[in-house]
Amino acid sequence: xxxxxxxxxxxxxxxxxxxxxxxxxxxxxxxxxxxxxxxxxxxxxxxxxxxxxxxxxxxxxxxxxxxxxxxxxxxxxxxxxxxxxxxxxxxxxxxxxxxxxxxxxxxxxxxxxxxxxxxxxxxxxxxxxxxxxxxxxxxxxxxxxxxxxxxxxxxxxxxxxxxxxxxxxxxxxxxxxxxxxxxxxxxxxxxxxxxxxxxxxxxxxxxxxxxxxxxxxxxxxxxxxxxxxxxxxxxxxxxxxxxxxxxxxxxxxxxxxxxxxxxxxxxxxxxxxxxxxxxxxxxxxxxxxxxxxxxxxxxxxxxxxxxxxxxxxxxxxxxxxxxxxxxxxxxxxxxxxxxxxxxxxxxxxxxxxxxxxxxxxxxxxxxxxxxxxxxxxxxxxxxxxxxxxxxxxxxxxxxxxxxxxxxxxxxxxxxxxxxxxxxxxxxxxxxxxxxxxxxxxxxxxxxxxxxxxxxxxxxxxxxxxxxxxxxxxxxxxxxxxxxxxxxxxxxxxxxxxxxxxxxxxxxx
Numbered sequence: 001x002x003x004x005x006x007x008x009x010x011x012x013x014x015x016x017x018x019x020x021x022x023x024x025x026x027x028x029x030x031x032x033x034x035x036x037x038x039x040x041x042x043x044x045x046x047x048x049x050x051x052x053x054x055x056x057x058x059x060x061x062x063x064x065x066x067x068x069x070x071x072x073x074x075x076x077x078x079x080x081x082x083x084x085x086x087x088x089x090x091x092x093x094x095x096x097x098x099x100x101x102x103x104x105x106x107x108x109x110x111x112x113x114x115x116x117x118x119x120x121x122x123x124x125x126x127x128x129x130x131x132x133x134x135x136x137x138x139x140x141x142x143x144x145x146x147x148x149x150x151x152x153x154x155x156x157x158x159x160x161x162x163x164x165x166x167x168x169x170x171x172x173x174x175x176x177x178x179x180x181x182x183x184x185x186x187x188x189x190x191x192x193x194x195x196x197x198x199x200x201x202x203x204x205x206x207x208x209x210x211x212x213x214x215x216x217x218x219x220x221x222x223x224x225x226x227x228x229x230x231x232x233x234x235x236x237x238x239x240x241x242x243x244x245x246x247x248x249x250x251x252x253x254x255x256x257x258x259x260x261x262x263x264x265x266x267x268x269x270x271x272x273x274x275x276x277x278x279x280x281x282x283x284x285x286x287x288x289x290x291x292x293x294x295x296x297x298x299x300x301x302x303x304x305x306x307x308x309x310x311x312x313x314x315x316x317x318x319x320x321x322x323x324x325x326x327x328x329x330x331x332x333x334x335x336x337x338x339x340x341x342x343x344x345x346x347x348x349x350x351x352x353x354x355x356x357x358x359x360x361x362x363x364x365x366x367x368x369x370x371x372x373x374x375x376x377x378x379x380x381x382x383x384x385x386x387x388x389x390x391x392x393x394x395x396x397x398x399x400x401x402x403x404x405x406x407x408x409x410x411x412x413x414x415x416x417x418x419x420x421x422x423x424x425x426x427x428x429x430x431x432x433x434x435x436x437x438x439x440x441x442x443x444x445x446x447x448x449x450x451x452x453x454x455x456x457x458x459x460x461x462x463x464x465x466x467x468x469x470x471x472x473x474x475x476x477x478x479x480x481x482x483x484x485x486x487x488x489x490x491x492x493x494x495x496x497x498x499x500x501x502x503x504x505x506x507x508x
Contacts, residue, residue: 026058040118072099120152123139155195156170275311435468
């Protein structure tokens, strides 16, 4: 799925207008917004606020599509020149019985909002600038203070559609209908927290219109996930279905290895092998019934490297790092294994600590790094990672080292040096110890099944996030990392259903 900046979207819009005509596009946009009104309205009184441009025109078009059982009022800025599409939308709204009024004065704003059952935000589109200026700032403050559900058109007023930064004031929508293609700012914090449920209304924008103008951002949707998902041939044997080697665990953190191995197995691997220090292996064998556990002596790094590489000869990928010790001996083992293998690798947790001293060991290999913000800051060596710096610092890091990197966070980003993929799934339930270990095992499985590092990382992140959502539906409080592998099957079934409603695609 293409994800666009504001400038890219403006060029796409111009291209679409040439093909379809502005009036037809605005009618399609209004129809898409109107289809979501019954889902979010808490009654029949609908009001809209329309800015002076075509985003306001979309609000007129939406109210024109609603039947007369709704009480519909639009407060509109009628200054400036109107496009032909907006004029058409206004005429259709008037003919449909919509009450059209000027923007209310500050004294009546609160009453207008409080008396409604849904507010449609059609103030600004991709041309938005923050902070919002008067008289719109007063309108935004009144809308937000009313606590009435808000359905925003394209983007909530008060956010930057490219950077994801928010101004003061800003609308906190219950849902946003983004038109044509999603804007990158809707995926980035803090704007993502203001968008509510995000729906995409394609309104006829296909790849032939979008692709010539699309830049560096992409995101998986349900359909593309299913397209990339490895299919297990009927005649495949167990190793042919994926045989990851998980190098994980220590006396202090044996559970990390268990979670990683189970994540790999539930992601579809046919044969999972776990390599662990000898003292830890006994514990792991008590918990890992279906997986093979091989032991090595951490105190003898040269011997351990040979033992692990021997096990790797029968495997097709390596997942390394969860729960490993930070000892100098383990560092020698991690670097020795990584430098000597040609298998695709996903490195996480303690492996990032050990490899951070010499990331050149991964250059040219099929590899994925999976740091969280703190680990990334240490790898990057440029100080704490601020939210607004994540995109550019990730891009610079990958350009420097040439390693596909999955940067964890509320919004997970995956960069392979060509494109930045924004993960659209995720759930607060994943904010618990050990879920990252599960993700590492899943990536290792996808690598073992032949996916490229960037595809393995984005497929795993997307599925992992949806499993978190599935787990929270069953257990609103108290989801633990061990629940995530067990919910991968349910999440996959949900993904395969493709979340569409009347031609609208639910993104998050």
